[in-house]
Structure formats: C-alpha cells, structure tokens
Amino acid sequence: MTEPRPVEARVESLQGTRLGFGAVAAGLLAVVAASFAGLVIGPFDIPAGDVLRELLDGVPGIDVDSGLSRTEEAVVDDLRLPRVVLGLMVGATLSLSGAAYQGAFRNPLADPYLLGIAAGAGLGATIAITEGLGDGSGLLDPVPLAAFIGGLGAVWISYLAGHIGGRSTVTLILAGVAVASFLTACQTYVLQANSDVIREVFNWILGRIATSGWNEPKLLAPYFLITLVVVLRYARALDVLAVGDEEAASLGVNPQRVRLIVVVAASLGAAAAVSVSGLIGFVGIIVPHTVRLVFGASNRVVLPLSVLFGGTFMVAADLVARSVLDGAELPIGVVTAFIGAPFFAVVLRSSRREVW
Amino acid sequence: MTGRLRIRNVSVDLGDAPVLQDVSLDLEPGAWVNVIGPNGAGKTTLLRAILGAVDHTGEIDLGEGTDRGDAMSRARALAYLPQTPTIPAGVPVIDYVLLGRTPHRGVFAADSRGDLALASDVLERLDLAGFAQREVGSLSGGERQRVVLARALVQQSAILLLDEPTTALDLGHQQDVLDLVDELRTERGLTVLATLHDLTLAARYGDRVAALSGGRIVAHGPPRDVVTEELILTHFNASVRIIDDVDGPVIVPVAGRTNQEPT
Numbered sequence: 001m002t003e004p005r006p007v008e009a010r011v012e013s014l015q016g017t018r019l020g021f022g023a024v025a026a027g028l029l030a031v032v033a034a035s036f037a038g039l040v041i042g043p044f045d046i047p048a049g050d051v052l053r054e055l056l057d058g059v060p061g062i063d064v065d066s067g068l069s070r071t072e073e074a075v076v077d078d079l080r081l082p083r084v085v086l087g088l089m090v091g092a093t094l095s096l097s098g099a100a101y102q103g104a105f106r107n108p109l110a111d112p113y114l115l116g117i118a119a120g121a122g123l124g125a126t127i128a129i130t131e132g133l134g135d136g137s138g139l140l141d142p143v144p145l146a147a148f149i150g151g152l153g154a155v156w157i158s159y160l161a162g163h164i165g166g167r168s169t170v171t172l173i174l175a176g177v178a179v180a181s182f183l184t185a186c187q188t189y190v191l192q193a194n195s196d197v198i199r200e201v202f203n204w205i206l207g208r209i210a211t212s213g214w215n216e217p218k219l220l221a222p223y224f225l226i227t228l229v230v231v232l233r234y235a236r237a238l239d240v241l242a243v244g245d246e247e248a249a250s251l252g253v254n255p256q257r258v259r260l261i262v263v264v265a266a267s268l269g270a271a272a273a274v275s276v277s278g279l280i281g282f283v284g285i286i287v288p289h290t291v292r293l294v295f296g297a298s299n300r301v302v303l304p305l306s307v308l309f310g311g312t313f314m315v316a317a318d319l320v321a322r323s324v325l326d327g328a329e330l331p332i333g334v335v336t337a338f339i340g341a342p343f344f345a346v347v348l349r350s351s352r353r354e355v356w
Numbered sequence: 357m358t359g360r361l362r363i364r365n366v367s368v369d370l371g372d373a374p375v376l377q378d379v380s381l382d383l384e385p386g387a388w389v390n391v392i393g394p395n396g397a398g399k400t401t402l403l404r405a406i407l408g409a410v411d412h413t414g415e416i417d418l419g420e421g422t423d424r425g426d427a428m429s430r431a432r433a434l435a436y437l438p439q440t441p442t443i444p445a446g447v448p449v450i451d452y453v454l455l456g457r458t459p460h461r462g463v464f465a466a467d468s469r470g471d472l473a474l475a476s477d478v479l480e481r482l483d484l485a486g487f488a489q490r491e492v493g494s495l496s497g498g499e500r501q502r503v504v505l506a507r508a509l510v511q512q513s514a515i516l517l518l519d520e521p522t523t524a525l526d527l528g529h530q531q532d533v534l535d536l537v538d539e540l541r542t543e544r545g546l547t548v549l550a551t552l553h554d555l556t557l558a559a560r561y562g563d564r565v566a567a568l569s570g571g572r573i574v575a576h577g578p579p580r581d582v583v584t585e586e587l588i589l590t591h592f593n594a595s596v597r598i599i600d601d602v603d604g605p606v607i608v609p610v611a612g613r614t615n616q617e618p619t
Contacts, residue, residue, distance in 0.1 A: 016467045017451050237463040242444035246409050252431030252459035297446030355446040
C-alpha cells in the first residue's frame, strides 16, 4: 500500500464529493432570476428591458441610455436595487449560518437562533424602542445596534454557561434554551411595562427587508463577508465533525476549536442580519435542508449552495411581501413561513435521500 | 522511532472508580498485541487513553517526533477503529474513507490524486471496490465495519488501534480483515494493538496477548502462556477446554457449567 499499484484507470472513475458545476449554475441562475424580478416588479410599472439597460448603464465603462425618467431611475437605483441586494445578503447569511450551526452541532433542528440570538436581539431592540432611541435612521440607528449587541451577548452567555457543565454539544444547546427563555421573559416584562410600543416592537420582530438607500446593505456587507469566508473555509472540517467529536479528534481535527470558530462566525453574521431586518424565522432551517435533500449532505455542497438559494428565497419572499397587499407590506417573516413551510413539506415528502 | 508504542503506569479514573490501574505495555514497531479481558475490564478505556480521549495519569509515548497533544501529529502516528463508529447519514463510502487522509492534507485542502489512489487501493483490498458511491449508512454491518477499517488504513499511521474489529463480521470476513492487517504489518511494519472478544482469534493473530481484568494487566506474553484454562476460569468466569492446535490454542467452552462453583 505504500506503493499503490497502477490504479490510474480506477482513480479516474473514483471521485469524492465536489460542488458540481451544474448545481452552482442552477444557484446562480436562481439568484439572477429572483433579483431581476425584484427589480422589475413593483407598484411603479417599469418595463424589464428598460431596467436591464439601466443596470448596464450602471456598469463602469458602459454607457447606455435606459430611456427611464429621473424618477424611474431613482426607483430602480435607490429603492429596488439596494432592497434586492439586502435581501440577497440577509437570506444568504441566515441560510449559511443555519447550515453552519447544523453542521457544528450535528443537529438537524439547529438554526442560527439556537444559542439565543433571536431572544437577545429582541430584548435589545425592545429596550432601544421603549427608551425612544429608535427615531433616527442611518449608520448609527440605535435599534439595530442594540439588537446586534443583544444577539451576540446572548450567544456569549450561552457559551459561558454551556461550557461549565462539560464538553458535549447538548449541554451548549440546553444552555442556549435557558438563555433564550430568560431573555424572552425579560423582553416580555419590558414590553408589558411599555405597552404603547407593542405594535412597533412586533413590527420589528416580524422582520422586513426595508432599506433607506444603501445604509443597510453597507452595514451588513462586512459581517456577511466574514461569515461567508470563514464558514466556507471550514466546510471540510465540518464534514470531519460529522463522525462525532472523538473520531474527528482521531482524524486530526480539534472538534471544540472548529465548533467555536464556526459558531462565532455564523453568530456574527446572523446577529448582523437580524439587526438590520428583524427576526426572519425559518430560512436558516428550510434552505439548508432543501439543499441537502436535493444536492446531498456534504457541507462542501450544502454551505455554498445555501448562500445562493438562501439569497434567492429571501428576494422572492420579499417580492411577495411587498406585492400581495395593495399599498401595504406583509411582514416578511410571515411570508417565509407561509410559502416556506408548505414548500419544505413537499420537498421532505418527495425526497428519497437520507441526510440525517 | 515511529511505530513504537510505550505505555507506562497508566491509570484512569472515571468518576470515583478506577477503570485502569498502573497499566504498562511496550510495543516495538511491527508488534501485534491483542488485549483480552471480560466485559468492563478496561479494554476500550485503554485504547481511549492512548487516543487522548480520556484523562489519565502515567506516560504514553507514540514514538519519536509525535506530539500527543497535537491532534494532527497524533493522527499521523495513530489510527483508530472504534467499536461503535458514528456513521453520518448521506455520506458515500469514498467520502467517508477519504476522511482518513485529513491528518495528511489538513482540513482545508482538497483530495489529491494520491489520496484517491490510496483509497482505491484499500477499497479493493477490503473487497469494497464496487461500493465507492454507495452511502455508508445503507451498507450491512459487516460492510460498514470494513469501510471504517478502510478509513483507518488510508490514514497510513504506524500504529493501529483496533477496538473489536471483527464483531460484526462473518467468519470469512473476520479472516480477511485480520489477514490484511497482518499483511500490512509485514509490509509496512505496522504496530497493532487490538481488543478481541474471540479468544481463539486473539491467540492466533499477533504475537502477544495481554489479559486485562479489573483494570489491571493480569497476564502478558505469548498466547500459549496467557490463554490458559485457569486464567479464563478466574477472570472470565468461564469453563473452557483448550486444545493445542499447530497455529495456537483453540478455546472450546465446556457445557454444563451450572454445576461449577462460580469464582
């Protein structure tokens, strides 16, 4: 075995799991289609061809006259485009974080909110709103900042609490449950004491992909990139972790370290996404699982495709959220669950793969 | 020298009860030692202590140049076949076997052609060539056990720890697996430490047997000296007759043991 016999022919046919070209192409196509629909469809009727020309015009070095009026240009460039970009990033981040949590905890029910991000962010946002801090907008808007700090703080407390009891992931998950319950109770208390802002708080909690120009996309972009780079880099390590901590250690991987790095990166992105768009549920569960059921269980496939299909799903859900009611928007969390749950049920039923 | 395994005065406490007490074993490169002992004697704990999966006192040395505290360095020196491996769902055999290359290429690099060639070779030798794209979870118990062994073998470490490698296998595959391990030992000077329930197999393969009982090594040496009727009666509480075959002792249970006084 030290000198493998000529095995060229056999090796040709032997192939470990790889991210296939077809799968990536399908994902990119979905992103492009959803994004284009998001740019074309809206209360303001703008022809698709004009939108396309306007987009081309935005590419440096290309000068095309879109034929759009100034108002129409503003609708495409300053309203719809940032909103689509934000939707792509929020959906990609939440899906990727969910997939990363599922891999790190070896638990199909894990989602980015497992260690208390939602409860912590909810408490942070509630306090900011009840204290009347959430009036301004822009980079220093205190509501997202408070939500971000609350979300990461909750993960940190869960980690501290869960590591005292032992090294098992179950301990950490239980600590997350305890922290989430506690913070939710705190939030409920604050809300009861300030019932005048209940509507505003609930509005925040249910989530939205709303933008004021490019502020929100700019806020989220650095966190999205950090999460993307770190988590994708650890895809193989998560595949090793799938054989359990003890065997992973015997294969040269330090499971605690991998889990810490992946969870911190995923939490950072998820907390940032939640702070700009509220608690959009369900995405972090259904997108990775759908990808797994269709394309296979390896994290090398699931993680990158969750980015593409997560972004697609969020842009599509946002399109529905702002189109179904005349002159009003549905909270996007309602749409993700309303469309997502039945869709996921169909995928679950029709798939023959055993992925967990 | 790599492949040398030195265990000096190793004790393990899990909770309050001592599970291993003052165990010492020396394996030269190319040695094969089988650990026998009744249930709960500490066999698996001994292997897990060597792996670094349980805290222990005493000294364990995996050979020169190996840092036991560093997972990668340890995994290059030592491969491990667990008694009940965790089989992840939805993973094809080839991916599972290639996990064994992790200590050589790191967790970030892709599988090289060399990795694939090695995996292909091992799969062929373990009679698994047609299974590469099948999911590990869909295989029979015996096939799975060979797949896990394949993962341990592509790790190409000098020391192999086998925890009950033959339990799920039929007689033919038991022989195949142990013969292959023996072949590799001859070819590559592989050092093997195995736990085996089947005393006849334990006496037949390898060059020494260590009997573990109550966390202590109670006998250690060539199979004929260790696997005796007295030892088996005392430590396994089993009545057997030993037939001395050319290749080693054969252990035959004696019927009607209810008439015997338990020890």
